Amino acid sequence: MRAPAGAKVLVARSPDRAAELVSALRGAGAEPLLLPLIDFELASDQHSLDVAFDALGAGAYNWLVVSSVTAVQALEVKAADRGSTLSSWLPGSLMVATIGPATRRFLESRGIAVDLAPTRQQSGAGLIDIWPPHQGTVLLPQADIADPRLRRGLRAQGAFVQAVTAYRTVDYPADAGRSLAAALPAQLPCGADPENDAVVLTPAQARIEISAGRLDAVVAASPSAARRIHADLAPLGGCRFVAIGRSTAAEAEFLGLTVAAVAEKPTASGLVAAVVRSLARQPSPQHQPVTEPPAKDTP
DSSP states (O other), rough: OOOTTTEEEEEEEEEEGGGHHHHHHTTTOEEEEEOOEEEEOSSSSSSHHHHHHHHHHHHHOSSEOOOOOOHHHHHHHHHHHHSSHHHHHHHTTTTEEEHHHHHHHHHHHHOOOOOOOOOHHHHHHHHHHHHHSSSSSEEEEEEOOOOTHHHHHHHTTTTTEEEEEEEEEEESOTTTBBBHHSSSOTTTOOOOOOOGGGEEEHHHHHHHHHHHTTTOOOOOSSHHHHHHHHHHHHTTTTOOEESSSHOOOOHHHHHHEEEEOOSSSHHHHHHHHHHHHHHTOOOOOHHHHHHHHOOOOOO
């Protein structure tokens, strides 16, 4: 599984969330560059989240459903505010469901066992398909822009769902005073790996590289990233759009972007395989290595 020699791949993620994918792309022979487009802030309504989190610790819910690493981090901030850890805060009787192998690994790295997760379709629909009917009360911490279909699907299965906004999705960078990453306990880093540092571009710089034909592919790991890529970088020309999953691909196609490949699994290796497939259709031009981002935008 090798990318064409010198292929440059733009990853629409911030440095603290891209280490694994950067390493995997380099291992496949590609040159990754980063384009931070979205970031995460603490939820505006902290009172509602506090009430739900206290009820969670008191055993008021049968299930906790988390669909992203970011949702777990938002709960970790709440646990730290109470002088605890998330694994210690959760009652022993609580069942935990999640979506995606990355979120599952993140939970398990925190000592939290996962009781239910889809194995095929890694999406809210995949979890709904395997959800046991009539499973009592569910706490669903989500982003402010979360797709409502997961909440509706769980309710259709007979669950009483308490959905609460756990964090806000904002343009990168987040406000320093409200940044979720900055609020995390010091012993729980976001996952940045200094050994995997990659060149970070601004949208203006990325547009220059795309217009000049110097980027071969761009990777989007969420529908919101697809929306930002469309707004900030389109038209993509010869730069192939690679999506982490079907919901991201569907959003890109709705916006008029051509999807060159969709990862079969929402993992770093799955994304690298999709990038390689997208680039295999025609040879990529040889590029000079990027050692620093372009100095400035041009008119």
